[in-house]
Amino acid sequence: MSHRKHFFAIMLQGLVMALGIALVSQVAMAQEAVKAPPKDLVLKGDAKCTRCHDESDEPKVLSIGKTKHGTVADGRTPTCTSCHGESGAHLNKTPDGKRPTPDRVFKKTTPAEVQNEACTSCHKGGNRMFWDTSTHKNRGVACASCHDVHNNGHDKVRDKHTQTEVCYTCHKEQRAQMSRPSHHPVPEGKMACSDCHNPHGSAAPKQLKKDSVNETCYECHMEKRGPFVHNHQPVTEDCSICHNPHGTTAQTLLKQRMPLLCQNCHNASSHRTQAMQQLSGRSTSSGAIASMARGCLNCHTNIHGSNSTTSSSTGGRFRQ
Ligand code: HEC
Ligand code: HEC
Ligand code: HEC
Ligand code: HEC
Ligand code: HEC
Ligand code: HEC
Ligand code: HEC
Ligand code: HEC
Ligand code: HEC
Ligand code: HEC
Known part of the structure; x- marks a missing residue:
């Protein structure tokens, strides 16, 4: 056999093999398509939930995909079950046709501790270094009382213009004070409560951002120092x-x-x-x-x- 013939023989063999593989894999793909699990929609691994909780859900749960939690490329981001728990029982109805709630829901009746465990597992330290000793934590305020997790990329509490709406649901006295003739430009949206307070707690009294009242004020009024x-x-x-x-x-x-x-x-x-x-x-x-x-x-x-x-x-x- 000449070199050239040998070459073609190998080529032919290769071609047949490649075709074969393609054929086999196509069959496999076709078979799989029949019982393919639904695809993830917004979070990695959300399919087991989003096969039911899809675009038609009200309120819109899929909007979480537009938040930082929906950055699928970020390996640290959560899936549905990181917050709601594995929820095995919820995935199927019980024989009497009922569907138990997921392992963790975020209702007023859910103890704040149970709710917060879902968040503190990933969000420790940093700005939340003093969370455990904070007044908010100790008064049973939940992360989700302030943060709207299933939002469209707009978390009210983190926007200067809308933050007070959230704080005022519990702090009526400060709302009254802020509406007096002399006030910091908070109602005007130029400043927020969080310019002076760290709502996650701090080393200072009154959850102030800096170590004391004066240190907090000096941040903007340096000439008074x-x-x-x-x-x-x-x-x-x-x-x-x-x-x-x-x-x-x-x-x-x-x-x-x-x-x-x-x-x-x-x-x-x-x-x-x-x-x-x-x-x-x-x-x-x-x-x-x-x-x-x-x-x-x-x-x-x-x-x-x-x-x-x-x-x-x-x-x-x-x-x-
Ligand atoms: C087979 C369909 C189905 C699957 C799968 C499913 N759910 Fe549900 N889920 C429902 C239905 C139905 C409700 C009740 C909706 C209602 O009452 O409006 C519900 C309600 C909920 C609620 C609200 C419960 C409450 O009492 O407030 C949450 C939270 C929830 N599901 C999360 C999940 C999570 C997380 C997953 C995945 C682990 C999941 N679901 C998978 C059908 C499903
Ligand atoms: C970062 C934590 C977190 C993740 C991830 C998460 N949820 Fe939620 N979910 C919450 C919180 C907190 C609430 C309570 C309402 C709120 O704060 O937005 C909630 C509420 C819900 C509700 C009830 C809506 C209502 O108010 O009646 C459903 C249904 C739900 N989630 C389904 C899902 C599904 C499906 C996924 C995955 C696509 C998912 N959640 C991912 C934290 C999470
Ligand atoms: C599995 C880990 C995980 C869990 C559980 C989790 N988060 Fe996050 N969260 C993240 C990551 C990762 C980011 C993106 C951080 C970044 O970009 O620096 C994030 C970002 C955030 C942000 C900032 C969003 C933004 O737009 O910058 C808030 C607020 C937040 N999480 C609140 C919560 C709350 C409230 C809960 C509980 C209901 C929770 N998270 C549960 C991992 C998690
Ligand atoms: C009393 C309201 C309130 C509570 C409760 C609260 N937060 Fe926040 N959170 C805020 C505000 C306001 C900001 C924006 C702070 C800023 O812009 O300086 C914020 C910002 C964040 C951010 C993004 C910026 C950062 O600080 O890294 C994350 C993540 C976060 N919170 C997680 C949590 C977690 C987890 C909990 C519960 C352990 C929680 N928050 C409880 C009000 C709250
Ligand atoms: C779900 C209710 C709730 C929300 C929302 C809430 N708080 Fe509070 N906050 C409390 C409770 C309860 C206390 C303790 C009793 C009090 O002082 O009124 C408290 C106390 C405080 C204190 C005093 C802390 C101390 O050590 O004495 C500050 C400052 C504060 N909150 C700021 C804020 C800010 C800023 C926001 C919005 C970003 C906010 N809170 C949102 C419930 C809430
Ligand atoms: C310019 C800084 C500044 C801003 C802005 C600010 N605070 Fe304060 N806040 C303080 C200081 C300082 C204290 C402690 C001294 C005092 O009570 O007068 C305090 C105390 C508090 C207390 C505790 C009151 C008490 O009697 O124990 C609450 C609650 C509070 N602030 C909520 C808020 C809320 C809600 C907002 C936004 C609407 C806000 N603060 C905006 C500086 C600020
Ligand atoms: C994040 C920046 C910031 C911090 C922190 C801050 N201020 Fe201010 N302060 C301002 C701004 C902005 C104004 C409005 C200036 C203007 O209207 O020209 C102002 C105005 C004032 C005024 C004058 C109000 C008037 O009617 O003329 C006083 C008094 C004042 N601040 C006291 C304080 C005290 C006390 C603290 C600490 C508890 C504090 N500030 C913390 C930004 C800040
Ligand atoms: C002994 C009472 C007193 C104390 C304590 C005090 N102030 Fe004042 N402050 C005043 C008076 C009175 C005015 C009005 C001055 C005027 O109208 O000329 C004023 C005005 C201001 C103004 C607006 C006018 C200006 O001078 O810029 C700012 C800002 C201010 N104070 C910040 C502070 C800060 C920050 C602290 C703490 C380091 C502080 N004040 C402590 C009495 C006080
Ligand atoms: C017309 C100008 C003027 C006015 C208005 C004024 N003071 Fe004085 N004050 C002075 C002078 C000048 C001194 C220094 C006198 C001295 O060295 O004996 C002084 C001294 C003081 C002293 C220290 C000496 C002492 O008497 O204890 C205090 C405290 C004081 N003033 C407080 C006030 C208060 C509070 C007010 C408003 C109720 C006020 N002053 C209004 C001009 C004034
Ligand atoms: C919370 C109490 C307090 C308030 C309010 C206060 N002061 Fe004072 N002031 C003091 C103290 C304490 C001293 C130092 C007294 C001393 O050294 O004998 C002082 C000192 C003074 C002095 C210098 C006195 C001297 O002998 O050198 C003057 C002037 C003064 N204050 C004026 C004022 C004026 C004007 C106001 C109103 C804007 C005011 N103070 C509000 C506590 C106060």
Whole structure:
């Protein structure tokens, strides 16, 4: 046999074999198609659930595919059963025609602990480092009370413009405060509760984002941190002594009007200075001071702290 003939013989053999394989595999595929399991629709391995829970489900459960949980290429993402449990009993009706609920549902009647186990198995640490000691956890708030898992890629609580709707379902008092004349621009959607709070808990009181009230405020109001040559004690102690961060009827988020605010700590009648006499033309009276639009602040302009080194009776009095 010439080399060439030999070559063709091999080619022919190969061709027959390839055809054979193709044929066999086609038959196999055809056979499989008959009893092919339904395909996954949005999450890897969701077919065992989505053969029933499909586009026609109301509310739309498949919308979860549009969230980060639906990033199938991300090997860490969940499937239906990661959250709802294996749910063997739910997959089939019982002889009496009933269908037991899945192992885990997220109803008001489901204990928060049971609900949260579904999430904390993957979401530990990071921003949720203090979850276990948080007020929310300890008051039985569930992850799913805030997070809408089967959403269209829009989780209300994570959007500045819609977050408060979620918080206000439980926090009516803060809603009332935020609607007062002086407030942080939260109702305007420029800020969110989560700019100051970590709703997953924190090392600070009141689930504040930073380690204290002041550290939280300094994040945006750095100029109030100083350092100042002359400090005003309550300012360095806690901004919320004078301000209500959510909202007030008095100007500038102040808890009380002037001069009442100052008079919680400073006795107006002890203001024994010439200045007061100049002001009223008679002996010191808080009424005279109160009658001035800005009262104490007209003279004590740098109430958060002063850097004046000219003399202690100006800088030390926060007058420059
Ligand atoms: C054979 C069809 C079928 C399969 C498969 C199926 N379900 Fe269901 N499921 C139903 C029906 C029917 C209901 C009741 C719907 C209703 O009442 O509106 C239901 C209800 C539910 C509910 C709501 C239960 C409640 O009480 O609130 C959840 C959650 C659920 N299924 C999850 C799953 C998950 C997860 C899987 C896969 C492990 C799954 N289902 C597989 C048919 C099925
Ligand atoms: C990340 C966890 C998670 C995954 C994954 C998940 N679910 Fe859910 N499911 C929930 C939560 C939480 C609820 C309660 C409603 C909500 O918060 O959106 C819920 C509610 C439901 C409901 C009831 C809807 C209602 O409000 O009556 C059904 C049905 C359901 N899921 C089916 C599925 C199916 C099918 C899959 C897979 C395609 C799936 N779930 C994947 C967490 C999950
Ligand atoms: C099997 C693991 C797993 C489970 C269970 C799980 N998640 Fe997730 N989750 C992920 C992964 C992975 C991401 C994507 C993380 C990323 O992109 O950084 C994610 C992202 C998120 C996000 C951010 C979504 C976004 O758009 O950035 C939220 C909110 C969330 N999960 C809440 C929950 C809640 C609530 C539950 C319980 C009902 C839950 N998860 C259960 C793995 C899981
Ligand atoms: C009181 C409401 C609330 C509860 C309860 C809650 N979250 Fe959140 N979660 C939020 C808010 C608000 C954000 C957005 C925070 C931000 O933008 O700074 C968020 C963001 C997230 C994110 C994405 C960004 C990040 O921080 O990594 C994940 C993941 C998440 N939450 C998981 C969970 C899990 C898991 C639980 C339960 C253990 C839970 N959340 C409980 C309100 C809540
Ligand atoms: C399902 C109800 C619920 C939702 C939704 C909810 N909370 Fe709460 N929250 C509570 C409960 C209960 C407490 C403890 C009692 C109280 O102070 O009212 C609490 C306490 C707090 C506290 C005080 C913590 C402390 O240690 O004293 C802050 C801050 C807070 N929530 C912020 C938020 C923010 C921000 C949101 C929205 C992102 C939110 N909450 C959504 C139920 C909820
Ligand atoms: C500018 C920062 C800031 C913003 C924005 C903010 N908070 Fe607060 N919040 C605080 C501080 C500081 C405290 C603790 C001091 C206080 O109670 O005045 C607090 C306390 C709380 C408390 C506990 C009240 C108590 O009496 O124990 C709740 C509940 C709360 N905030 C909910 C919310 C909610 C809901 C939102 C969004 C609507 C929100 N906060 C927005 C700074 C803020
Ligand atoms: C995430 C940024 C941010 C944080 C954190 C923050 N603020 Fe503000 N603050 C703002 C913005 C924005 C305004 C509005 C400025 C404007 O309207 O020009 C504002 C305004 C104010 C005002 C003036 C309000 C007025 O009517 O003029 C006071 C007082 C104030 N903040 C106090 C605080 C205190 C106290 C804290 C800490 C509990 C705090 N802020 C935390 C962003 C922040
Ligand atoms: C002793 C009471 C008091 C304390 C404590 C206090 N403030 Fe003020 N704050 C005031 C007064 C009074 C005004 C109004 C000043 C004016 O109208 O000129 C004001 C105004 C403000 C303003 C708006 C005007 C400006 O000066 O920018 C901001 C922002 C502010 N304070 C932030 C803070 C922060 C942050 C802290 C904590 C570090 C704090 N305050 C602590 C009394 C106080
Ligand atoms: C929570 C209590 C408290 C409030 C409210 C308060 N202060 Fe003070 N203030 C103090 C303390 C404490 C000192 C330090 C006293 C000392 O060193 O003798 C101080 C010091 C001063 C000083 C300097 C006194 C000196 O002898 O050097 C002036 C001026 C002053 N405060 C003005 C004000 C004004 C104006 C207001 C209202 C905007 C105000 N304070 C609100 C507690 C307060
Ligand atoms: C017309 C300007 C003016 C007004 C208005 C004013 N002060 Fe003063 N204040 C001064 C001067 C000047 C001093 C310094 C006097 C001195 O060194 O003897 C002073 C000193 C003080 C001191 C420290 C000395 C002392 O008397 O204890 C405090 C505290 C104080 N003022 C608080 C207030 C409060 C609170 C108000 C509002 C009720 C107020 N001041 C209104 C000008 C004023």
